[in-house]
Amino acid sequence: MFIAFEGIDGSGKSTQIKLFKDYLKSKSIDAFVTAEPGGTEASKMLDFIIRNFDIPTEARLLLFISDRIIHIKEIEEKLNRGEWVLTDRYSYSTLAYQGYGECMDIKMIRELLDRFCPLMPAVTFLLNISPKCAINRAGMHDLIERKGYEFYRQVSEGYLQLTKNDKRIVVIDASGSINDVHKKIIEKWENEIERTKSRISV
Numbered sequence: 001m002f003i004a005f006e007g008i009d010g011s012g013k014s015t016q017i018k019l020f021k022d023y024l025k026s027k028s029i030d031a032f033v034t035a036e037p038g039g040t041e042a043s044k045m046l047d048f049i050i051r052n053f054d055i056p057t058e059a060r061l062l063l064f065i066s067d068r069i070i071h072i073k074e075i076e077e078k079l080n081r082g083e084w085v086l087t088d089r090y091s092y093s094t095l096a097y098q099g100y101g102e103c104m105d106i107k108m109i110r111e112l113l114d115r116f117c118p119l120m121p122a123v124t125f126l127l128n129i130s131p132k133c134a135i136n137r138a139g140m141h142d143l144i145e146r147k148g149y150e151f152y153r154q155v156s157e158g159y160l161q162l163t164k165n166d167k168r169i170v171v172i173d174a175s176g177s178i179n180d181v182h183k184k185i186i187e188k189w190e191n192e193i194e195r196t197k198s199r200i201s202v
């Protein structure tokens with residue numbers, strides 16, 4: 001089973017993925033947690049370039065996609081062995097950030113993703129939160145100020161646009177406490193997803 005966590009910076013992805021892993025552990029499921037960008041040894045180099053150089057948006061887009069191509073190899077090896085993989089960010093990040101946030105051609109991004117990153121998570125939890133709420137969280141103020149509030153508003157709106165007509169994305173209101181959000185994720189998982197798991201391709 002392949003599951004992704006998505007949302008703007010500060011939405012709580014890293015926090016919630018850890019809690020979800022612990023929840024699965026309590027059900028005797030040992031899930032591997034990974035993240036993008038930089039989830040593999042090789043792609044750490046790409047992540048370094050993405051984070052430290054002011055490169056053209058097109059180059060950054062292709063680095064994110066290269067990063068994912070490398071990542072997918074590693075994820076698929078685990079899925080083929082029947083393991084569970086939880087990823088902190090995946091393809092919807094590219095559509096939301098580069099597409100909606102940086103105003104790149106969404107059709108072109110979709111074509112690249114379809115061609116090079118066909119592996120799709122069975123379920124994606126979108127942690128939905130306004131940039132206004134995220135900015136008040138620890139360590140988030142400077143980051144969100146730096147990139148600009150408007151940028152995050154576009155990314156956040158973009159994520160919601162992506163949920164339209166896509167049943168694999170489960171929108172979670174992520175504005176509550178850490179424990180509230182965790183409970184919402186588990187509730188969705190147990191009530192809806194687990195019941196239909198057999199119908200979801202893994």
Ligand SMILES: Nc1ncnc2c1ncn2[C@@H]1O[C@H](COP(=O)(O)OP(=O)(O)OP(=O)(O)O)[C@@H](O)[C@H]1O
Pocket residue numbers: 007008009010011012013014015016137138139140174175176177178179181
């Ligand atoms: N529901 C919550 N309420 C208040 N604070 C939270 C909540 N969830 C996470 N935090 C805190 O907000 C900060 C950001 O959370 P976290 O790192 O999980 O977000 P993230 O989505 O992984 O961000 P990034 O995309 O930047 O990695 C952390 O200090 C975390 O402890």
Ligand SMILES: [Mg+2]
Pocket residue numbers: 013014015088
């Ligand atoms: Mg994080």
